[in-house]
Amino acid sequence: MSEHIVSPRIYAVIGATLLIFTGVTYYAATLDLNHIYHGLNVTVALAIAVFKATLVVLYFMHARYSPKRTQLVIIAGLFWLALLLLLTLSDYLSRATMHG
Amino acid sequence: MQSQLPLLPEQASNFAGNVDALMLYLLIVSVFFSALITGVIVYCFLKFRRKHPREIGASIQGSVPLEAVWTVIPFLLSMLMFGWGASIYINYRTAPKDTLDIYVIGKQWMWKLQQPDGRREVNELHIPANRSIKLILGSEDVIHDFFVPAFRVKMDVIPGRYTTMWFRATKTGRYHFFCSQYCGTNHAVMGGWVTVMEPAEYSAWLSGSSGEANPAAVGAKLFEQLACNSCHLSTDQGRGPSLNGVYGSTVKLSDGTRVVADDAYIRESILNPKAKIVLGYQPLMPAFQGLVTEEQILNLTEYIKSLQGQPAPPPPAPTAGKR
Amino acid sequence: MSPTASSPTAGLPRAHYLNQAYGIRSWLLTTDHKRIALLYLATVTLFFFIGGSFAVMIRIHLLTPEGYLVTPETYNKLFTMHGVAMIFFFLIPSIPAVLGNFLIPLMIGAKDLAFPKINLLSWYLYIVGGAFFIYSMLTGGLDTGWTFYTPYSSIYSNSAVTPAILGIFINGFSSILTGLNFVVTIHTMRAPGMTWFRLPLFVWAHYATSIIFILGTPVIAIALLLVGLERIFHIGFFNPQMGGDPVLFQHLFWFYSHPAVYIMVLPAMGVVSEVIPTFSRKAIFGYHFVAAASLAIAVIGFLVWAHHMFVAGQSTYAALAFSLLSFLVAIPSAVKVFNWIATLYKGSISYDTPMLYALGFIGLFTIGGLTGLFLASLGVDVHVHDTYFVVAHFHYIMVGGAIMGYLGGIHFWWPKITGRLYPEFLARIAAIILFSGFNLTFFPQFILGYLGMPRRYHTYPPEFQVLNVLSTAGASILAVGYLLPMLYLTWAMRYGKVAGRNPWPATGLEWQTESPPPTENFDKTPEVTWEPYDFHHRPDLGLASPGLAPARGDD
């Protein structure tokens, strides 16, 4: 059975971490971080979300133990999502006047 | 009129020559490569015909240097195409300072154009030759596109915001203009004529025209009808700032920033005044969004521009008892 | 040139995928990739003739500047449904779903695709999507243009937009699942010995196309879904009154729709990469470069979409960036064309119909590609955007390229699909008719475009009439020309000369098995030991090695 078995202990640890970070992001939203640095609130919230998502992908979805090919597919998917977001934003952020 | 089988549109603007030159360069490169490829195909077609049914071709797998050659050469040629095209584009998108501003409003299946002095035309545009013209384009419904083939210019007209384009007509005459972004049933009919006239002829046309009263007057009537004058008095004692000489001046806002009172500022201040409050005044002015059409805004703007008479009085001290 | 490999009298193999089972159920519930390919062939041809009839009506209407054939509303519906029927229901599925489905398992030595049931589901999604489109066509038609630009499509159009959007949305999943099937099959089900660099270039081209299917199609699915939601619930993703930005729809739409043009042309390039070596009897020149060029086109194709929006009010900076990237995507296409014509050098060339279509493809695709450079260059694009120059450009790529490649592929593999050969002389005539009719139709449109005649116009100024009449003349030749292949290919299915395993002969693995192949594709799982397109180390092909005097008396 070539498929790697992840022990329940790891699942429990990952599950707990995810719950804790949900609390952290919930609490972080109540702090006014924007005056420290403009837009820090969004950055923190997204950083936590990315961290949680990575945990789920690596451990719950076994990406860490999957063949190289699957890992390449995941990375390609995220790269293309970044393509869509960043290239379109390059148009919006460099427009002379933000209308509305 | 043009011949029955024209090959190139007339060159009637400052961009036309440059664009045609770039097109010619692209055409030469294309004809060269097409001829090269067709030539090689025909040559091989004839020379390497199959002599007998079981004949095999030579055993050639490929050659890296040749691959490099026909990667680098097309790359260099295309970079030249890019550079030349980009320079023209930057020229398209940076209007000179002293332009004659004409407002163009696209509406499902007609164009309303308004001269700086307020004269309005439908599907017709009269402009002086050899003068930089800036078109400020808006739309009242869907996306249209103002396209003048003879000037080699076009710009989409998007609802909800202004887009601009500029050109300088270099040859007098009448040229087509089209709507070139699909906008519904009569998309094909929604065009008209640009008439380029000598400057003298243009000013004669401007003054000689009977037509409706000039927009500044229409704007003045509107200014009363909408009771703008109840707050905007000629002096700063009213509840709203005086508008004398405000157009083009820099206005100090309540949040401490400064902004130049240009067309967009006036349009925004009419449609949603609370967005930018002049220092020392209360946000009392009602929003006119939905109450005034684009045309009425243009007339009001013209009227405000015509109030250039007195220099703007200094902004009142913030502590004055006008709260 | 008579086929050499098998004597004409040998009959068809007793049992093959066509006579293995009979009846409607054996076709409508089949999971055999070869039968599903034929199901696609039938439905794709149906939509081709629906779209084609619209095209003929458009061209007849444009004979006169005033246009007397149809009313403006009907004209707008004609060009819109011509666009939708041709792009979404013919060009995108044609080569991948028909030839790709049939051949990829055969070419890599597999029994079937990785997920046969999902393959059948893809066909049903295609049929349901097509049904919705035909429903929209019959209940008022669609007049938004195939690009569905908002706010016209979401607010102002009162034609049957929602069923058409639903149809294309469902049809999109057919593409996604086909792409998924191909990627997984090519990765996991290659026969022993079939390494990546022994894969035929047809498979490489479909691997690149599948990447676009997978990564691009979902974005147009969400874009059209949002327009559908706006129409049904009157909410405002792109509604300017609510602050939504119509240009955002264009970004989402073109993010897929530009790579979609590579979905249409890459498989045709795959066909040409198979046909040129076979009929020059010479290995493809620069195999690795042509394979890499396919992947490069698929990847860079995702970076260039905003060259469709140079005059749509996007920022100057973005326009410069996308114009530069658009030139980069032209380089791999140029590399492929140069490699094809380098293959001809010192080959042993025969003029069979597939070769005529392949050479026609190279000629027309080159013109199409070069005029693409006109559109990528900002200076010229501002003038020619949304004019007939653009119409001519993409027809050269899609009709001159994709359809020529498709017909070339159909003729090249017809013996493998049906076991019988098409009538050679008649097929060559049809190819020449199509080539000349095509050029007469679309070359005048380049001139029309530069003169400034906008697209989608039901009337035009009188000075454009001469060129429009020429174009309509060409279109009538094309209309007749496209009927010919359908007629003689159907005739050949029953009466064509029996082809045998390898009539050309060609080097692909699909030519090792019977024609038509058994349901299991191969009697036993094949072992691949040879390099692709290597005519010199293939004694099984029965060809003379070079330098050997041709043995007299060969048939």
Add this chain to the structure above:
Amino acid sequence: MHRTGELYGQFQTLDQQREAASLGMWVFLITEIMFFGGLFLAYTINRAIYAVAFAEASRELNVHMGGANTAVLILSSFTMAMGVWCSQTGRKKLLVVFLIATLALGGVFLGVKYFEYAEKFHHHLVPGYDFHFPDVKPEIAAQDPYINAHAQLFFSLYFGMTGLHALHMIVGAGLLLWLIAQAAKGRFTPAYNTPVEIVGLYWHFVDIIWIFLFPLLYLIDRHT
């Protein structure tokens, strides 16, 4: 194409079949990422342009329900992962228990979602359905006089994203029901548990989408 036991005809070995299934699912999840990506792009751009209106509208959302839902979904991911573990180690009974737990938690999530939507209908916050945004403080209205329209844009995106996510949850629940039926029949053994793994991958993906939706929609400027 004949099928011997659990091995489908077109595959040579069970391992090849498992690899194909797993790769196929990951490729499908990539298409889902691009599908939701279009929505996230629309949200990002509109929020950047109408920051004030989006912050104000986001305050109408019930952040406690959102937070609870996130926890529920993470727990369901945990139980799903445990289910996959059980199928790998042959614990057939425990597999059914964990699958039912995952389904139950999914049901709780959809229930909470139902109440949230009901609340929106009650407060006239459903776009295109007599949308009426409550009056805001003057200085907020000053910053964005079209706040009613831009708030309707926010709620269009809110219903679009959470609605699509809920739809994916319902599909996931359907898959789980089918999976529970198969597991109850004892079909899954350590040698053949591909369907459990595939549904697991799908479920975790739907959880990841919510992990991003929650902060983006609910947690904008909660501090003022």
